[in-house]
Amino acid sequence: MHELSLAENVIRIAEDAARHAAAKRVSRVRLAVGAFAHVDPDTLQFCCELAARQTLLEGAEFLVERTPGQAFCKDCAQDVALERIGFPCPLCGGFDLRVTGGEEMRVLDIAVS
Amino acid sequence: MCTTCGCGHGETTINGIAPVRKRHASGPLGAYRRLEQGAAHAAEAAPLGAAHAPEVDPERTIRLEHDILASNDALAEANRRQLAQQGIFALNLVSSPGSGKTTLLVETIQRWARQTPVAVVEGDQQTANDAERIRATGAPAVQINTGKGCHLDAHMVAGALATLRAENALQDNSLLLIENVGNLVCPAAFDLGEAHKVAILSVTEGEDKPLKYPDMFRAADLLILSKIDLLPYLDFDVDAAIRMARQVRPGLEVIRLSTRSGEGFDDWLAWLAAGCAKAQRG
Numbered sequence: 001m002h003e004l005s006l007a008e009n010v011i012r013i014a015e016d017a018a019r020h021a022a023a024k025r026v027s028r029v030r031l032a033v034g035a036f037a038h039v040d041p042d043t044l045q046f047c048c049e050l051a052a053r054q055t056l057l058e059g060a061e062f063l064v065e066r067t068p069g070q071a072f073c074k075d076c077a078q079d080v081a082l083e084r085i086g087f088p089c090p091l092c093g094g095f096d097l098r099v100t101g102g103e104e105m106r107v108l109d110i111a112v113s
Numbered sequence: 114m115c116t117t118c119g120c121g122h123g124e125t126t127i128n129g130i131a132p133v134r135k136r137h138a139s140g141p142l143g144a145y146r147r148l149e150q151g152a153a154h155a156a157e158a159a160p161l162g163a164a165h166a167p168e169v170d171p172e173r174t175i176r177l178e179h180d181i182l183a184s185n186d187a188l189a190e191a192n193r194r195q196l197a198q199q200g201i202f203a204l205n206l207v208s209s210p211g212s213g214k215t216t217l218l219v220e221t222i223q224r225w226a227r228q229t230p231v232a233v234v235e236g237d238q239q240t241a242n243d244a245e246r247i248r249a250t251g252a253p254a255v256q257i258n259t260g261k262g263c264h265l266d267a268h269m270v271a272g273a274l275a276t277l278r279a280e281n282a283l284q285d286n287s288l289l290l291i292e293n294v295g296n297l298v299c300p301a302a303f304d305l306g307e308a309h310k311v312a313i314l315s316v317t318e319g320e321d322k323p324l325k326y327p328d329m330f331r332a333a334d335l336l337i338l339s340k341i342d343l344l345p346y347l348d349f350d351v352d353a354a355i356r357m358a359r360q361v362r363p364g365l366e367v368i369r370l371s372t373r374s375g376e377g378f379d380d381w382l383a384w385l386a387a388g389c390a391k392a393q394r395g
């Protein structure tokens with residue numbers, strides 16, 4: 001369950017930023033999770049809610065935005081959208097793909113008061 | 114909980130001892146401070162109205178764009194820098210439980226015949242069995258027990274490196290082998306500061322593992338197909354396994370190996386020697 005340790009990171013990042021901004025409460029956290037990130041978004045969301053207990057984020061809303069997978073296909077020299085690792089290039093069917101997007105796991109912004 | 118990176122490894126022990134939680138040395142802390150400052154600056158950039166009417170306490174949005182693994186990655190980079198300074202070639206061995214990692218390490222140390230010094234970091238949820246198997250070869254080993262944790266992270270490895278160093282067991286121009294917790298899922302996400310991840314797939318696991326667990330195979334720079342002495346008793350399709358691994362990791366190097374027959378060891382030892390030569394300081 002590494003989602004829980006990632007969720008603890010999310011809480012810490014948000015709490016630190018809220019403290020620096022002299023905020024008392026974090027009501028919303030927006031996360032970006034790429035299609036190829038090593039994490040299940042629903043589990044991450046659930047773990048964030050758990051890890052938020054007794055912090056400035058208690059009761060906060062966690063929104064996860066999925067960012068699409070992208071790759072450069074060396075066979076047809078095109079940038080392509082890739083749904084999953086292990087899938088072929090949607091244009092030429094080749095597998096010589098270099099992932100160029102969709103790996104991120106980021107805290108985008110937080111709403112504080 | 115670690116006060117620098119906040120990682121919650123409450124149950125982690127190194128050689129059976131729970132490390133004292135303290136702030137990390139200047140490197141990663143410095144990096145983290147910068148991130149914190151970044152967050153503070155972002156806060157200052159909040160809507161102007163907020164700054165002029167603090168008593169209203171309006172909700173405002175703070176832009177962060179903060180990588181969730183930034184704390185681990187900063188510690189991993191610090192580990193990597195230290196290892197590079199000593200010319201140490203470090204590998205992170207990842208696989209499902211029981212693929213033969215410890216057996217491979219034991220055999221490797223014996224066949225390596227002290228070409229360079231070797232040290233080992235063992236990661237398991239519980240027991241010091243694997244570190245004891247390594248120590249029986251005469252090589253120094255540190256056991257990390259992750260408790261409920263299912264992977265090693267850069268912070269645990271930093272602690273293990275400090276332990277090895279304190280025992281004078283982390284020598285210049287040496288080989289460092291890190292056996293991760295047996296788990297085909299999350300070790301892929303955590304950089305430890307290694308030069309390469311080496312994935313081990315035993316032929317008893319089925320050839321479609323690379324497609325079922327693509328993250329791990331995609332993160333690897335070498336695949337060891339282990340226990341190939343068992344192939345006559347199985348219907349494991351070696352070519353299909355390699356094809357599927359290269360589907361998720363184009364160009365992945367593969368070594369077929371058996372610790373029983375010794376097949377594949379020449380290739381593996383040559384790969385290690387080449388890596389060490391590259392890492393060594395002139």
Ligand SMILES: Nc1nc2c(ncn2[C@@H]2O[C@H](COP(=O)(O)OP(=O)(O)OP(=O)(O)O)[C@@H](O)[C@H]2O)c(=O)[nH]1
Pocket residue numbers: 208209210211212213214215216217237243294295339340341342343370371372373374
């Ligand atoms: N037939 C055969 N058996 C092997 C080979 N290598 C390892 N084994 C056996 O596989 C079993 C597991 O080996 P380990 O080396 O403990 O595996 P591991 O990956 O370190 O296991 P964990 O640390 O528990 O994840 C043992 O019974 C080994 O004897 C091999 O090349 N051939």
Ligand SMILES: [Mg+2]
Pocket residue numbers: 214215216243292
């Ligand atoms: Mg083992």
Ligand SMILES: [Zn+2]
Pocket residue numbers: 073074075076077078089090091092093094
């Ligand atoms: Zn293509």
Ligand SMILES: [Zn+2]
Pocket residue numbers: 115116117118119120268
């Ligand atoms: Zn830590």
Ligand SMILES: [Zn+2]
Pocket residue numbers: 001002262263264299300
């Ligand atoms: Zn894990």
